Amino acid sequence: MDDNNIIDLFWERSEIAIKEIETKYGNLCKHVAMNILRSDEDAQECVNDTYLGAWNAIPPYRPKVLSAFLCRITRNLALKKYEYNRAKKRDVKMQLPIEELENCLLSASNIEEDYDAQYLAELIDDFLYTLTYEKRNVFIRRYWFFDSIVDISNRFQMSESKTKSMLFRTRNELAKYIRKEGYPI
Amino acid sequence: MKKETIREAVSLLEDNLIEEAINSKGKGIAKHYFRKWVSVAAVFCILISFGSTVWAVTTLKKDNLELYIRKLSPDNINLSVETEYKVDKFLEALKSDDPYYQYIAINRLIESFNDTQLREKVIKQIQPFIHSEEIELAEAASLAVDILSEKYESKNVYKLADESVVFTLFNHYSDYGSYNEIWRIAEGKLEKYFSFSNPSMYITEIIVSPDGKKIAVTTSSNKSEYVVIFDIENGRISPELVSSARIILGAKKGYDVFSRIDNENYSGINNINWVDSDRLYFNAILSYNDTEIIEEVSMEYNFDAKLFNIE
Numbered sequence: 001m002d003d004n005n006i007i008d009l010f011w012e013r014s015e016i017a018i019k020e021i022e023t024k025y026g027n028l029c030k031h032v033a034m035n036i037l038r039s040d041e042d043a044q045e046c047v048n049d050t051y052l053g054a055w056n057a058i059p060p061y062r063p064k065v066l067s068a069f070l071c072r073i074t075r076n077l078a079l080k081k082y083e084y085n086r087a088k089k090r091d092v093k094m095q096l097p098i099e100e101l102e103n104c105l106l107s108a109s110n111i112e113e114d115y116d117a118q119y120l121a122e123l124i125d126d127f128l129y130t131l132t133y134e135k136r137n138v139f140i141r142r143y144w145f146f147d148s149i150v151d152i153s154n155r156f157q158m159s160e161s162k163t164k165s166m167l168f169r170t171r172n173e174l175a176k177y178i179r180k181e182g183y184p185i
Numbered sequence: 186m187k188k189e190t191i192r193e194a195v196s197l198l199e200d201n202l203i204e205e206a207i208n209s210k211g212k213g214i215a216k217h218y219f220r221k222w223v224s225v226a227a228v229f230c231i232l233i234s235f236g237s238t239v240w241a242v243t244t245l246k247k248d249n250l251e252l253y254i255r256k257l258s259p260d261n262i263n264l265s266v267e268t269e270y271k272v273d274k275f276l277e278a279l280k281s282d283d284p285y286y287q288y289i290a291i292n293r294l295i296e297s298f299n300d301t302q303l304r305e306k307v308i309k310q311i312q313p314f315i316h317s318e319e320i321e322l323a324e325a326a327s328l329a330v331d332i333l334s335e336k337y338e339s340k341n342v343y344k345l346a347d348e349s350v351v352f353t354l355f356n357h358y359s360d361y362g363s364y365n366e367i368w369r370i371a372e373g374k375l376e377k378y379f380s381f382s383n384p385s386m387y388i389t390e391i392i393v394s395p396d397g398k399k400i401a402v403t404t405s406s407n408k409s410e411y412v413v414i415f416d417i418e419n420g421r422i423s424p425e426l427v428s429s430a431r432i433i434l435g436a437k438k439g440y441d442v443f444s445r446i447d448n449e450n451y452s453g454i455n456n457i458n459w460v461d462s463d464r465l466y467f468n469a470i471l472s473y474n475d476t477e478i479i480e481e482v483s484m485e486y487n488f489d490a491k492l493f494n495i496e
Contacts, residue, residue: 028207068203075196097360098195100407102188104451104476117190121197128202137209140202143195149360157211161455165470168453172476179477 003066010058018051025067029074035146036078036096037085046077053077075144101143104171105178120178127177131170138163139170257355257364262289272297272307279310284319291325292354295332295368298375308333321358328356332370345417346397347371351378353388361405362387369417379422384448385411396462399488403457409450412457414465414488423488427452430484431471434495438480440473451476463489 001020009017029050033043053073063069082096128136134156141147141155153163270293278290291314294307311333314326331339332352342352349371355364365388369378381388384406392401398418404411414423428450435442444450450472457467464487471480485494 063200065200065204067207068200071203071207072196072200079196098192101195102191103408103449105191106188117193118197120190120194124194125199125202128198133205133209134211136202137206140198140206141209144198144203145206155210165453165455168470169479172451172472172479175476 007058007062007066010055011062018055021051021054021066021070025070028067029070032071032074032145033078035148036075036082042081042085043078046074046081049077050074071145097142097146100167101171101174105175123178123181124174126181127174130177135166135170138166142167257289257358262293262355262364270296272300272303276307276310279314284322287314288319288322288325288355288358291322291329292364295329295354296375298333298370304333324356328352343391343393343400344397345393345400347418349417351391351400351417353391359387361407362389364388365404367391367402367415379415384409390457392457392459394459394462394465398462401457401459401465403454406449410453411450412454412465412467414486416488423486423491426465426467426484426486426493427454427469427471430469430482430493430495431473433493434471434480434482435473437495440478442473460485463487 001024006017006020006024009020026047029047030043033046034040037043037046050070050073054070057073128139131139138152138156141152142149147155149160149163153160156163272294275290275293278286279294281287281290291311294311297303297307308330311326311329314322315330317323317326328339328341331337332342337344337350339352341356342350344350349369351367351369353363353367357363365381365385367378367380367388369376381404385404386407387405388402389405389410390401390403392403394400398416400415400417402413402415404413410427412426414426416422428444428448431450431452432442432444434440452472453470454467457465460466464485466483466485469482469484471482472478473480483496486492487494
């Protein structure tokens with residue numbers, strides 16, 4: 001079913017909408033949650049909560065891109081759960097790939113003040129549009145979807161060392177871009 | 186800037202970018218090539234469709250079981266905060282339902298090598314894991330059995346000219362590499378040969394020199410990469426080559442070169458190879474001024490002459 005029709009079903013308060021997103025985007029949401037939580041049970045719980053979140057948000061909200069909207073909800077829920085698990089020390093896998101990026105940007109930071117995340121997000125968006133299709137999506141798959149290096153290499157049909165090297169360069173280019181565009185890091 | 190700001194900013198990426206990444210993939214097959222083979226593929230698809238369904242179910246099941254670890258701390262690999270090595274604790278952990286415990290136990294049981302009587306028992310208990318559906322467990326078990334039975338056939342065991350072998354435990358447990366310790370078996374005795382300290386948190390590669398007397402070891406944090414050479418025969422070690430090259434080139438070009446207190450160099454390497462038994466070659470990306478300047482260089486290091494050649 002077309003995304004617009006699914007959103008219409010939400011607006012009509014038809015529960016078929018939930019079945020439709022489960023069929024169409026259930027696996028995608030599960031993948032996002034699994035990348036963060038690495039637990040089938042926790043990931044499934046996040047996916048179910050995503051459906052509930054979508055049900056509560058639409059209406060009044062009308063997402064422009066349904067897949068991204070659902071992934072965003074799943075990602076936020078999974079990250080909350082991840083932080084909870086980490087605080088409880090339930091897990092040995094303590095690092096998410098986003099830390100590579102944080103470390104790279106923070107390394108260049110001299111100023112302790114904090115700045116607007118929305119403004120920084122816009123800069124990152126702008127930066128990503130300057131990249132090639134491949135570089136941009138490798139970056140987003142790693143730092144937004146938290147895909148493993150192996151998964152990214154398979155998706156883009158390239159070697160793991162090329163993937164690592166591409167990410168390494170892109171991180172550094174981003175730090176340079178942000179500095180150049182005036183964000184005070 | 187705070188970490189939270191970066192995390193929040195990334196989570197606010199545009200919907201259009203997220204959508205593109207959802208559907209993203211590598212370069213496809215050229216169109217003419219595709220047309221040529223499409224009829225053959227159609228027939229093939231029909232033949233395998235039933236098999237694919239079965240395979241998909243099996244794969245999904247397997248994906249859900251996949252073991253995934255990013256960083257192991259010393260506490261993690263001891264399975265507790267106590268540091269004394271106790272075989273019984275690890276043998277007990279093999280019986281656990283938790284694959285993380287099993288994985289750690291299998292790797293740590295390799296350390297029982299020096300107790301020849303105990304070895305048989307350990308091998309027997311690890312052996313069933315060779316057939317585990319969990320790839321990480323199966324690979325760890327194969328390595329453990331290979332070492333404990335003194336076969337040394339694994340690709341993760343490196344044979345040297347003096348008939349000793351070196352290896353790492355927890356091989357490629359993380360996206361970044363293996364646990365940052367090198368173990369060596371010489372004259373039938375296992376010893377921890379070298380432990381790297383932060384920021385060399387992972388060993389990414391071990392490359393044996395053509396004469397089998399030296400090893401080049403690459404390590405990484407999640408931000409920087411490093412290389413050192415060990416002369417096993419004479420018990421010598423080179424300086425860390427990437428940071429050294431960074432300083433030499435920086436001084437030559439008049440860059441503001443300083444070392445960070447955390448020893449991160451924000452530099453990377455690739456294409457590492459031995460030219461001969463003394464000279465190691467690799468390409469490096471060296472960064473200066475907080476990554477404002479990036480220099481891509483080819484580098485050769487002569488171990489005996491202690492000479493850097495950077496181009």
